[in-house]
Amino acid sequence: xxxRFFITEDIKEHKKGRDILNILKNYxxxxxxxxxxxxxxxxxxxxEKEKGYFLFTVKKGRFLKSYxxxxxxxxxxxxxxxxxxNNCPFNCVYCYLRDYYSHGAxxxxxxxxxxxxxxxxxxxxxxxxxxxxxxxSLVYDNITDISHDLIDYFGNREDLTLEFRTKSKNIKGLxxxxxxxxxxxxxxxSPEEVIEKYEFHTASLQDRIxxxxxxxxHGYDIGIRIDPVINIKNRKNAYTDMINKxxxxxxxxxxxxxxLGSLRYTKGLKDKVLSxxxxxxxxxELVTGIDGKERxxxxxxxxxxxxxxxxxxxxxxxxxxLGMEEEYIWKKVLK
Numbered sequence: 001x002x003x004r005f006f007i008t009e010d011i012k013e014h015k016k017g018r019d020i021l022n023i024l025k026n027y028x029x030x031x032x033x034x035x036x037x038x039x040x041x042x043x044x045x046x047x048e049k050e051k052g053y054f055l056f057t058v059k060k061g062r063f064l065k066s067y068x069x070x071x072x073x074x075x076x077x078x079x080x081x082x083x084x085x086n087n088c089p090f091n092c093v094y095c096y097l098r099d100y101y102s103h104g105a106x107x108x109x110x111x112x113x114x115x116x117x118x119x120x121x122x123x124x125x126x127x128x129x130x131x132x133x134x135x136x137s138l139v140y141d142n143i144t145d146i147s148h149d150l151i152d153y154f155g156n157r158e159d160l161t162l163e164f165r166t167k168s169k170n171i172k173g174l175x176x177x178x179x180x181x182x183x184x185x186x187x188x189x190s191p192e193e194v195i196e197k198y199e200f201h202t203a204s205l206q207d208r209i210x211x212x213x214x215x216x217x218h219g220y221d222i223g224i225r226i227d228p229v230i231n232i233k234n235r236k237n238a239y240t241d242m243i244n245k246x247x248x249x250x251x252x253x254x255x256x257x258x259x260l261g262s263l264r265y266t267k268g269l270k271d272k273v274l275s276x277x278x279x280x281x282x283x284x285e286l287v288t289g290i291d292g293k294e295r296x297x298x299x300x301x302x303x304x305x306x307x308x309x310x311x312x313x314x315x316x317x318x319x320x321x322l323g324m325e326e327e328y329i330w331k332k333v334l335k
Contacts, residue, residue, distance in 0.1 A: 003028045006036055008057040016144070017110035020056055023143055033057050033107065040103050046276055050104035051089050054140075059084070059109035063118050067133065080122075081133035084109050084146065088136035090167060091200040093281050094228055097134060099269035106135075108144055116153050124159030132165025132186070139168040147173040155180045163223065167202040169211040179219035184256055186223030187212050189246060191238040194230055198281060205242065209249050216254040227261030227323050229304045231284050231296055239304075240311050247315040260308060261323030262301045264293040291324070298329065305333040 005027040011017030021027075030036045036055045063082055086107040087097055098104070109115075131137050131150060141147050147164065154162040155178065164174070165186045174185065190198075192205045203211070212222050224246065232238060263281070270282050286294045295301065305322065312318055322330055 004052050004054060006030050006053070006055045008032060008036075008055075010058045011056050011110045014058065014110045014113065016112050016149070017056065017058075019145065020108075020110065020143060027056075030055070036105070037103055040105055047098060047104040047272060048091055048276055051087070051091060051106070053105040055105060055107045056110055057107065058111045059114070063109075063115035064122060064129070067130070079127040080129045082115065082129060082131045083134050084112060084115055084131070085135040085140070085144075087134070088139050090136060090139065090202045092167075092202065093198040093200070093273055093277070093279055094230075094263060094265060094269075096265065096269060098272050099266050100134070106140070108140065108146075112146070112149055116149075119153065119157070122160075124157060126159065126161065128161045128163055128184075130163040130165055132163065136166050136168055137164035138166040138170045138174070141170055141173045145173060148177060151177045151180065151183055154183060158182055165223075165225065167199065167208065169203040169207040171211045171215055174215060174220070175218050181221075183220065184223050185212070185215050185220050186225050186259075188225040188227060189242060190226070190230075191232075191242045193232060193238055197232075198230065198279070205245070209246060213250055216251045221254050221256040222250065223256055224258040225261075226308060227259060228263040229260060229308065230263050230281070231300060231304065235304065236307050239308050243308060243311040243315075247312075252316050252318075255318060257319040257321065258312060259321050259323055260305055261325075262296055262304060264289065264295045264324060266293055270294070290326075301325070302329060302332050305329070309333055 003026045005024055007027050007029055008031065009029060030039065033055060040050055040053060063084055065081055065083055067079055067081055087101060087104060088106060138147065150162060154160060161182045161184060163184045163186055165188065167188050187208050189205065189208060195202060195205055216222055229239065273279060285297055285300060287297050289295045309320060312320065320334060322333065
């Protein structure tokens with residue numbers, strides 16, 4: 001049986017690579033990342049089947065990257081992100097990584113010591129660095145144990161905040177670690193209907209809530225990310241019910257912030273999705289935004305955000321922000 005895990009020989013030169021090889025029972029060897037990607041191309045699997053493949057290799061470029069925002073959008077909390085891992089095994093229909101990468105396979109770069117040296121040279125000023133922008137922070141943590149390395153490092157970097165972001169329930173690693181004030185675990189929450197229709201293979205809403213609560217009980221602060229909000233039928237009731245469930249089951253005093261964003265996508269993403277599956281995700285009242293991405297009309301976005309914010313505020317005064325939105329939208333929604 002063909003292995004779905006691949007490595008390049010040079011991972012043996014790095015401690016993280018050797019640790020991973022002690023866990024993997026079955027893998028194949030390729031000469032380079034380029035060979036791995038060419039192999040996937042020749043197989044003609046399609047994006048969704050490519051998600052079953054994973055490569056461990058060594059990164060040549062930078063790990064710390066700026067979170068790019070169109071100049072017309074208001075600044076958000078995530079100023080930087082770490083790119084030690086690309087893609088994830090989840091298959092969210094709306095995920096921008098479909099159009100960001102040329103493939104669906106996961107790649108983990110084992111030379112994490114180079115990442116931490118790079119971070120040593122970054123002088124922080126209370127910025128947030130996310131490790132869940134081009135991957136899911138926790139889904140492969142049982143193999144990579146990257147959460148331990150990140151917490152061990154950022155625990156001594158009070159000038160920076162680290163955000164783990166996930167749709168996974170794989171929190172065993174985090175529960176073993178000491179808790180620091182500058183470590184935040186953010187879960188993306190969606191109504192169960194959205195999860196079932198558009199977030200394939202992710203943890204259920206209840207599993208995400210349970211995981212978040214367990215982390216709070218361990219001492220972590222939690223971030224709530226409701227992004228993307230999708231204009232489904234019975235939208236108001238679905239999102240209201242979800243907010244009520246979150247606020248009843250989580251410790252509201254340990255919710256550090258709440259980020260909201262609406263469905264947005266490029267034409268390239270839409271074309272790639274529709275080439276592989278039927279979905280009603282893209283058939284709504286949409287318009288091209290200032291960054292070239294399709295979005296709901298401003299009036300719809302304002303209404304969706306306002307409904308959610310109104311419900312959230314029934315439970316307290318939370319730090320709420322909007323993702324990839326103009327100042328005008330912020331003022332209308334968060335007045």
